[in-house]
Amino acid sequence: MPDRAAIIAAEQRAVDHAYECYERPLRENRAQRARRDERTDAHAGTAFIPTLPPELRTEDALAGASLVMHRIDALDEGRVRTCYIGRASVFDDEHDLVVANWQTRQATRWLLARPEDPGEVMLRRDLTCKGPKVRGYRDVLVRPLRNGVPAATAPPPTRDTVRELRDLLLDELGRARDGRMRDIVETIQREQLALVADERAGLLVVQGGPGTGKTAVGLHRVSWLLFNKLFKPGEVLVVGPHRGFLEHVRGVLPQLGTHDVRMVALDLLWERPGAGTAADAARTGRRTAVDGAKGTDAPAARAVKADLRMAAVLRNALDAQSGRGVLARRAAHGGFVAAFEGTHLSASLDELKALADAHRDAPTYEARRARFADALVELLVERYGLQHQGRQDRTLPERIARHAHVTRLVGRLWPKLTAERVLRDLLTDPVLLHKAAQGILDGAEQAAILRGRAARLEQEPWTLADLVCLEELRVLISGEGPRRYPHLVVDEAQDLTPMQARSLARRCPTGSMTVLGDLAQATGPHRYAGWDELAALLGPGAERHLAELDVGYRVPQQVMEFAEPLARRLAPGTAFPRSVRPVDGALSLVPVDGAEVDAAALDAARAVRAAADGADRSVALIVPDRRRSALRTGAPAGVHVLTAAQAKGLEFDHVVLAEPAEIAAQEPAGAGGLYVALTRCTQSLTVVHGAPIPVGPDEDGERTERSQEEDMTDTSTDRPGTGGAAGAPAEGFDRFVAALEGSVRDERRCNIHEHLRHRLLSDLFSAGLAPTSTPVVDAVCDGPAGTVLYEVLGEDRRAYLDLREAVLRLMEAAHAEGETADHRFVVLPGEPVEDWAAETLDEAFGVNVLWLEDGHWRGNRVPLALGRAAPGDRR
Numbered sequence: 001m002p003d004r005a006a007i008i009a010a011e012q013r014a015v016d017h018a019y020e021c022y023e024r025p026l027r028e029n030r031a032q033r034a035r036r037d038e039r040t041d042a043h044a045g046t047a048f049i050p051t052l053p054p055e056l057r058t059e060d061a062l063a064g065a066s067l068v069m070h071r072i073d074a075l076d077e078g079r080v081r082t083c084y085i086g087r088a089s090v091f092d093d094e095h096d097l098v099v100a101n102w103q104t105r106q107a108t109r110w111l112l113a114r115p116e117d118p119g120e121v122m123l124r125r126d127l128t129c130k131g132p133k134v135r136g137y138r139d140v141l142v143r144p145l146r147n148g149v150p151a152a153t154a155p156p157p158t159r160d161t162v163r164e165l166r167d168l169l170l171d172e173l174g175r176a177r178d179g180r181m182r183d184i185v186e187t188i189q190r191e192q193l194a195l196v197a198d199e200r201a202g203l204l205v206v207q208g209g210p211g212t213g214k215t216a217v218g219l220h221r222v223s224w225l226l227f228n229k230l231f232k233p234g235e236v237l238v239v240g241p242h243r244g245f246l247e248h249v250r251g252v253l254p255q256l257g258t259h260d261v262r263m264v265a266l267d268l269l270w271e272r273p274g275a276g277t278a279a280d281a282a283r284t285g286r287r288t289a290v291d292g293a294k295g296t297d298a299p300a301a302r303a304v305k306a307d308l309r310m311a312a313v314l315r316n317a318l319d320a321q322s323g324r325g326v327l328a329r330r331a332a333h334g335g336f337v338a339a340f341e342g343t344h345l346s347a348s349l350d351e352l353k354a355l356a357d358a359h360r361d362a363p364t365y366e367a368r369r370a371r372f373a374d375a376l377v378e379l380l381v382e383r384y385g386l387q388h389q390g391r392q393d394r395t396l397p398e399r400i401a402r403h404a405h406v407t408r409l410v411g412r413l414w415p416k417l418t419a420e421r422v423l424r425d426l427l428t429d430p431v432l433l434h435k436a437a438q439g440i441l442d443g444a445e446q447a448a449i450l451r452g453r454a455a456r457l458e459q460e461p462w463t464l465a466d467l468v469c470l471e472e473l474r475v476l477i478s479g480e481g482p483r484r485y486p487h488l489v490v491d492e493a494q495d496l497t498p499m500q501a502r503s504l505a506r507r508c509p510t511g512s513m514t515v516l517g518d519l520a521q522a523t524g525p526h527r528y529a530g531w532d533e534l535a536a537l538l539g540p541g542a543e544r545h546l547a548e549l550d551v552g553y554r555v556p557q558q559v560m561e562f563a564e565p566l567a568r569r570l571a572p573g574t575a576f577p578r579s580v581r582p583v584d585g586a587l588s589l590v591p592v593d594g595a596e597v598d599a600a601a602l603d604a605a606r607a608v609r610a611a612a613d614g615a616d617r618s619v620a621l622i623v624p625d626r627r628r629s630a631l632r633t634g635a636p637a638g639v640h641v642l643t644a645a646q647a648k649g650l651e652f653d654h655v656v657l658a659e660p661a662e663i664a665a666q667e668p669a670g671a672g673g674l675y676v677a678l679t680r681c682t683q684s685l686t687v688v689h690g691a692p693i694p695v696g697p698d699e700d701g702e703r704t705e706r707s708q709e710e711d712m713t714d715t716s717t718d719r720p721g722t723g724g725a726a727g728a729p730a731e732g733f734d735r736f737v738a739a740l741e742g743s744v745r746d747e748r749r750c751n752i753h754e755h756l757r758h759r760l761l762s763d764l765f766s767a768g769l770a771p772t773s774t775p776v777v778d779a780v781c782d783g784p785a786g787t788v789l790y791e792v793l794g795e796d797r798r799a800y801l802d803l804r805e806a807v808l809r810l811m812e813a814a815h816a817e818g819e820t821a822d823h824r825f826v827v828l829p830g831e832p833v834e835d836w837a838a839e840t841l842d843e844a845f846g847v848n849v850l851w852l853e854d855g856h857w858r859g860n861r862v863p864l865a866l867g868r869a870a871p872g873d874r875r
């Protein structure tokens, strides 16, 4: 058996040959170009200037990267053939393939072959090259031939060769980050490549913790899909979280040989009235054509506008300003009468209402108006015919349609509306808002989105959420939707609001999407309980495939371990990534006096910058939003000062983090923002904090756990934040209330719980009642049957034992509030699991059960639960 040196020498010869074959056409093309240039010079001044055909490349696209990465020996009709896989397809003089591009289906299939299912692969050898120089190799899959027949795969590689591969990957991961992401072709892992080359239709959702390579996978996938002609460049849109992120990843696709793919930051995706779209900007090259939203929403308004219920409110706003909405206000005026060619045309108010209602299912507002106008003319023509013994001529319908009174009536009932006018009226007119939001948004939610009116429509400070609503309205009014793409890639998708997701679905009606994200890093106003909810919004009706990446390539192990309890708390259902990178001394905690945080953070940044100098390492200082401008002013050169939101999706070699508790308290990101900030570094994280670092497993965002060094030095067992309100010396009843509040808060993190609670509150408001929620009671409402107390349960809580626990909670809540309820309800997200549960609960505890099924309330006493019971219906 040849020794390693001999194998490396043999592989070097193969790689040399590959380079020779790769470079020869380049050299020849350059020479040909030089000859043409000479000819062109000779013809200077003439109209004909020959151009070089695109296939005659003259530039080396490798830019120093290795051409060859793998050797594959594959069985082909009984013979073993050797093929090399690399960054480009290379042919020899006989047009035989010397290197196969990694993106060809054949090469991808070979690279995905596993030892336990090798297919035709007999040998996979990964080469460690530095440019054209072979430094080492590792045999990943070896299947010897015995008597011409492949034997079982050989035992796993020796420790040495494993270390060698790890070295290649770790070398790559340990290199300095200059703010630009690079491709990972040389070290892409099998589970990543499988996602890159996944050809299934529909939505591919990739969930993965920080640094698991989601962005890298998304971009390599774009390149792979285009290379294999599944889409053309103009057919793919990549949506990233912000401009800084796009800047960070900008170089990857060109490095992979992929050009002309449109990439847009999420906040520039929606057109601002009067400005062009991002697409316009890309076309015209004018950056100033688009500058996104002008205004900002307070957190409460942002939450309401993010919610899908907003779509129904917008539709209602249109209805209130047209058709029946206008007729309702016209009651005093009666129907329609107009003099016409010596006679009268007329329609009663009821007839007009019937016509207005008849076309509610028309696709757009404008279509409804057109159909109403047609139907009105038809009615008037018919009436005219009756009055004149059927005497009609061909131009009568047109004469009636053009009659000033008719056009005025149509115009009044279906005024020319623009999305901007409707939204402006909705957000600034409390009466219209109430009418449109009745039964959908409660009073507090309506108040949250109500705002003052700018002097002129063009001055309205549209927020990002408003821009999304404007698109929704435009679609409702005229059907005018955004440009469509056959494939969409959405990064950091966990931050999309439901309204944004609905709008993205509009851009890709086929539902062919690559959706990348991490639920634990969610920082938007809406938290998704799982990917299903978001996937259903993005690709309604499309096939969905969920994949998880669970190996962390960016963040040092020590830092990931520090952040782990926080991540598990934020998204208990997702896998926490294993980091492949132990880095000694990667984590430093620097406790300081609260007043010293800024100065200490700047000192730390200065020290880290100085230590990193010469090593070409990037340094970021991640700070709470309100401290950014002050710290930017004082920061040393070469240190990027960013908020957690700005750092999303980016990575730096060294990160200094200032006052994490303050970052975790920022709305709407909360602890998700802190998790993002903690996981940006590749080498070291220095945490400067005055307040304790809220990374513990049982935090609730308001309470904090002590930092590690405090844990080490302080042996006190009376730790704040583990059962009582923030550090308060709570006793007895107070402690009980605090504990109850804590667990209610936990429950209210569940979206399904919150959907149910809000729906219940909204329906009670619609019934004309005034329900309230308190920190311990999900809902309490005085209705015709007395006081009713509700305890809402969240996802997967429909079993009898859950119901019994809810009864106890109701009793505790009543005790905490001093509330003596006449009726008590447990509210579930679906039918109880056991069919006897509702009856038993009623008989045993006098507690009723209410649940939602297909959007309707069900249960043993639904009218009573919704405030519709007779006053005598008291227990």
Ligand SMILES: Nc1ncnc2c1ncn2[C@@H]1O[C@H](COP(=O)(O)OP(=O)(O)OP(=O)(O)O)[C@@H](O)[C@H]1O
Pocket: 169, 172, 173, 181, 182, 183, 184, 187, 188, 189, 192, 208, 209, 210, 211, 212, 213, 214, 215, 216, 217, 518, 521, 553, 554, 648, 649, 650, 651, 679
């Ligand atoms: N197989 C790999 N080989 C080399 N580097 C890799 C590999 N996979 C990921 N990386 C590197 O790890 C870093 C993190 O990757 P990426 O930004 O794609 O992760 P992410 O999952 O999108 O992270 P986040 O959720 O924090 O945005 C990048 O520098 C990327 O190049």
